[in-house]
Amino acid sequence: MDLPLAFNSELFTQLLVNGLTLGSLYGLIALGYSMVYGILKLLNFAHGDVYMIGAFVGYGVLTLLGGPLSPNVALAPLIVFMFLAAMLACGALGVVIERFAYRPLRDAPRIAPLISALGVSFFLQNSALLLFGAQFRSYDSFVLGSPNPEFFEPGPLTDAVFVVNGVNVQLIQVIVLATTAVLMVALTLLVAKTRIGKAMRATSFDREAAAMMGIDTDRVIASTFFIGSVLAGAAGVMFGLLFSQVFHFMGFLAGLKGFTAAVVGGIGSIPGAMLGGLLVGLAEAFAGGYLGGRWADLTVFGILILVLLIRPSGLLGTRAIQKV
């Protein structure tokens, strides 16, 4: 633990930018956990693995369209395709998981869906290992769209869009932040303004009462899973673009952190999930930068345990009143 002697504002800014990018990724994952928990009171442990599948779908699209070194289409449509394909595929996967692994357990004791979720998580992880192998797959986002990828000439994704305090903010980081913001706004509008959003709020408030009011709760729950998994798919592609490497085990740790974000922000609360994501991302970036990489994960877990002990309902969560 060698703390830097003088405060280095450039390093600080760099960590801040990295933390915000990482945090928006965790926030997107956290939303899926949070929405599902809000509506079903279920910890969907398989969510991290849905995110991993999203990253692989993005990679698959990239490969189908010619591979990272010689893509057949221009950069912008390529990235849009990757996002759309991953989001749709993950959404479908989420609905299938809900249909087959959770719906039969609606009325089972609380432990049953949790174990089932662990089973799904394990199943997805190892299916990916079987299908894609244990090696890392690279998006090669460093050279993506570059005129001379074979000479490792950096592509446009690493171009500096603007410079803050001597730190380059890369195009890819801007894309991630902007996409997250758009998705967040869209989600907030969906939940606040639309019919299905209203049905979701009603179902999460009281499922039985909602069903009695004529809301098709099964459909509402399925759409919740769809939306949550769509966000996870987007996060998966973002991870691939930011860090290039995707592998079968990546969902586990990211899932844990997204989950931490959901709990820290207050599970069940949408702005809370985003806030929690940013906090976890910043904590990880700063702990990694100042204390050393090996302490980053422990710091995140420590924050979670502290928050849970001091304020179990999270920062923006409301304490549930238990009725007997």
Add this chain to the structure above:
Amino acid sequence: MEAGEDRPRVGVDDWVASVETRKERRGGFAAAGRWVDAHLPPWARLAIFAALAATLPLWMDRGDLFAYGIFTLIYIMLGLGLNVVVGYAGLLDLGYVALFGFGAYFYALLSSEQYGIHWPSWISIPLVVTSTALLGLVLGIPSRRLLGDYLAIVTLFFGQAFVVFVNAANPTVAGKGLTGGPNGIADIDPNDIFGYELISRTQQYYFILGVVLLILIGLHFLSESRTGRAWRALREDPLAAEAMSMPVNRLKLMAFAFGAAIAGLAGCIFAAVLTAVTSGNFGLPILITIYAVVILGGIGSLTGVVIGAIVINVSFQFLAPENPQDNARLLFYAVIVLLLVLGVRPWWRLSVVFAGVAALGFVANAVAGAIDSSWTSGAVVEGGRLAGVISDWVIIPSGHDRFANIAYIALVVLVLTLTRVHGWWRTIVMIPTIYLAFVVWETSFVEQPSVARWILFGALLVFLMTVRPQGLLGTPRVEIV
């Protein structure tokens, strides 16, 4: 109504009243198993288990005794400890494996060259068990405030934090890394009984068997005791238990400490038997395995844990990478056939399935071979006695990576479809599903049995939860709202 026993009683139909008995008579093997479970007294179970287990070293060689005997016993211990926390008290503890790891690492530190300490077991084991119990107590303290899922979260993160701490953080104490980082700690002393070191596998096996029997006896009396009954009341309804003036918090902490103590003991034995500990031994896969052990047999049942541990560990070892693939294949085929025999009734439907699968295999193979001979020219991996039949029956293309992936995804889709259709449709869908299961086994599972076993594990957990959440020997629980 004592008058007129010969007349049919008003309002009670004998035929309706005897429905349970008749159901049981028609239930086949599963019902027979349940009947035995309901009528066998505890001492007889223990005697049967002890007698069968004691003969193991007489007919197994050293390697098998280690893989099948010793590991099963360790899983039984872990399952029994988790059963106290999850099965009796109903606390969902996902950090249990960290307590096991703590015990193993602590024992390793006290009896290896890491710090040059070599304490005899009669000091180190009680010390480790007590401190693991204390750690369990500390881990249980949040359970005073956290309800249900939140407890699962905190304990899960505790488990992960343990792995990260041991593997990556590895703080420096007295000049060297405390936990050895990714390398772990090696050359751990064997357990000893007051100076007599247990070096051979047979000695170790009997020692662990003795420990397991003692734990079983102890837990049997514990579960029948006042505390055991209080735990079950807590599991069924914490609020009602509290209203009955039970010391809920103390009971929860006791359950945590008890489970932790058993995990710590298992850790000591595990470290000594393996002679090395690394963080990989205490990750999520082992946690899932222990949960599978407890859940398969039936949460809350001692016999269930023993049976679960035997089933899980034996199938696990069959699918281990170092085991000949021939054995793993036999197990896989046998389990499918067994499931069909147990699950598909009446017999003519079963015979339709068998005939259909056999016919489909030869037809598919002939058609694929006629279109392009390379579609069926792949080699059977370690076919053994079945090689000839398999190569004529299962489609194995020569370069089969993509084919294997498609077959796997198709199999998953078919299995999911199977759960949605009923009656004759189910019988019809079953035929290609089973055939495809064999194809997937021969084209991808057989090359990566250790991946296959985790996939099957995950699927097993989901399947068990949806079909029989109470496990094989558990009693169904009714959630009262």
